[in-house]
Amino acid sequence: RDKRRWSMGISGGSAGLMANNGETSNSNMFQMSAMLTNDQLSQLEEGSITLSTKEKIVIVSGIPYRVSSNVVEYDHHQPISVGFSFRKYLTDKLSLSTGLMYTYLTSDMKIAEEGEEYKMTQKFHYLGVPIKVNYDFYQYKSFQLYASAGGSIERAVYGKQGNNKVTNNRFQFSVSGAVGAQINLSRRVGFYVEPGVAYYFNDGSAFETIRSDRPFNFDINAGIRFSY
Numbered sequence: 001r002d003k004r005r006w007s008m009g010i011s012g013g014s015a016g017l018m019a020n021n022g023e024t025s026n027s028n029m030f031q032m033s034a035m036l037t038n039d040q041l042s043q044l045e046e047g048s049i050t051l052s053t054k055e056k057i058v059i060v061s062g063i064p065y066r067v068s069s070n071v072v073e074y075d076h077h078q079p080i081s082v083g084f085s086f087r088k089y090l091t092d093k094l095s096l097s098t099g100l101m102y103t104y105l106t107s108d109m110k111i112a113e114e115g116e117e118y119k120m121t122q123k124f125h126y127l128g129v130p131i132k133v134n135y136d137f138y139q140y141k142s143f144q145l146y147a148s149a150g151g152s153i154e155r156a157v158y159g160k161q162g163n164n165k166v167t168n169n170r171f172q173f174s175v176s177g178a179v180g181a182q183i184n185l186s187r188r189v190g191f192y193v194e195p196g197v198a199y200y201f202n203d204g205s206a207f208e209t210i211r212s213d214r215p216f217n218f219d220i221n222a223g224i225r226f227s228y
Helices: 038-042
Strands: 006-014 021-024 048-050 056-060 063-067 070-076 080-089 094-113 116-140 143-161 164-166 171-184 189-200 216-227
Touching (some): 080 116, 116 171
Antiparallel strands (some): 056 063, 070 094, 080 094, 116 143, 143 171, 171 189
């Protein structure tokens, strides 16, 4: 333990344990998967253009959106996260950690259009980089407790609403804190669990996810850590 300098962890978990289904919303924007033609762009009047009796295009921050339906309800599912991290010890108890985290967000959307309702699934895949400060405050034989605090920056690398590909170019920032427990299975390998809390700041996009509807959430991660 005294010679330990760094460690690597592989983990998985969920960052949305306060998810509530059936969230109502007034959102009615769907991002276009294809660019408008030059003729359509030339027809834009006051930032919008009607393509048909059922479709309308609006420009928000230079991005074209199709407006054709009203999203009346979201059914958010539990987020799923997996990733790996590297931890560097500065002292015997204090360390810094970073890594790469993948998160999958999915929601069922209830759409109301011309008196009819149907459902559509929204999916987003995020990649993020967390940065945390960790402090080991208790250890007895093969068991240890530690606290961590920090934040992360993420970006959606792929998204879909139904069969339409959508793009969210905004960065997602968050802050988090956790208390972790680790059982060392051997001198080099340990199993850990990290329950904690996280707050997700508004990314300013038109898309609604569990993070925009419930920015403050409990989360939990578990994994294996290799120490050297």
